[in-house]
Amino acid sequence: MLQPATLATLLALSLAPAPIAPARTAHPAHPAQSSAAPAALFPIAKEDLTIHVDRANPEASTTLAQLLDEFSRVTGVTLQMNRETRGVVEKVQPGLNRTMKVPASEVVRIVETLMIANDFIFLRTSDKEPRLWIVQSLHADGGRGSSTLRDQAVSVDEKDLPLWTDHPAALVTTTIDLPNTDVRTLSNSMRMLFTDARTQQIIPVGSNSLILTGFAPSVRSLVRLLRTIDGLSRVDPAAQPPSVEIRAGAKGK
């Protein structure tokens, strides 16, 4: 004979949604944007890189195009961009206010930081040698061309998200289970915080799972926030549910 608590547990398990498949089932990812550890996807630069800024002589300052050429040289990644993007990166400087020497170990992170600040991201079309990445403007075709960017996000296990925070221009998708939370209500509330439909998405799945898409640091930050919220919503099984008694003559009946 099963104890009532055991029966309740079994019932809860039987009603619980099935484990959620990786997000790529909901969003067919670009073939190259598959789940993997970032160490395998991003090369390490072979030498330092210097970004020159000369306010008095702007011609002497590094442009985005020159920065990308240097990035390509020190990482071995071949970059591809369309004519429209090439036209922009040749005219625009990264936007720093001082010359910066970037250590080899930080080259990919810093270049991604400068790219995203100028509304560009990298899309990897080949993760093996020879590596080929596309430089994509978030405003391509007046924003229409970038409407499917989030579909090209990399599927990442939640436990691997910390490894991705050094890639601020990487779009990632992850699935989290929040056992103590009504995810439909939560996702409706959270939509206020999802302000860029090109790159961000929150989708409730079943009753307790969420698919989150966005830039890696943002997704990681949101996951931490949601985990905290879910933890706060946990019902302590040891606590007796209080019964509320309204006293006679009390206000607010």
Next chain:
Amino acid sequence: MSASTPNLRGARTARSAASALLLALSLGCTNTAPVDESPDAARPSAVDALFTPPTRGFDVKPSTTLSDLLDDFSEATGWAVLADAGDQRGLANTQVGLQGRRDVPANEVHAFVESVLVTHGYAFSLASAREPRILRVVPLRGPGASLSRSGAGPVDVELADLERWEREHPGFVLRALVRLEHADGRALANSLRALVRDPNLEVVVPVGDGRTVILSGLAPWMRETRDLIAELDLADAGTRGGSVNRTH
């Protein structure tokens, strides 16, 4: 007015008299900021770890532009400043707007520069929290405003650190969770929306079991709103205390 619908104006005027109580209550509002356990990640809640003291101060003239000010800021703090082409033009064409010269001592560099930025509609976001360190300038309002700017998310902070952020770093968009002890988060958030001056910048969102609220905005607004929530939560407790008896 019914005791179950607290008077916000009355609650505000009572703030100074109840400061000691508020302090206790603000501590009572559960500090729920997530803890980042990765060793190399930014620890925005630890203000001291993130911001080392500037090495020197500088003079600011009325004609100093925001670009010049940020150059002085970089020299004093070691933070490089990043802005896109449009914002760079805006910074270069905007004067600080002081009435006279101002000597900014080293220990006031961050607060002064960030206050000036906010006055002119800009904020900082953390672009690279470790060497080489970079702060990004983002506009607070308009289509490219901070919260909608790619890669320029708010800094998750501890509730208990809000006073320090307000005093020392008023130019960052922050985010924190407030845990309510008594009030209903959804009703409270609906009430507080009337106090949101800019919905693209200031956010009050009830989440989870209805007793947790996400706050996001600049530190002064965050601190004010947190204190107001504490008052309302306390008022709600008072109402319930007079009418509800929990038994089991």
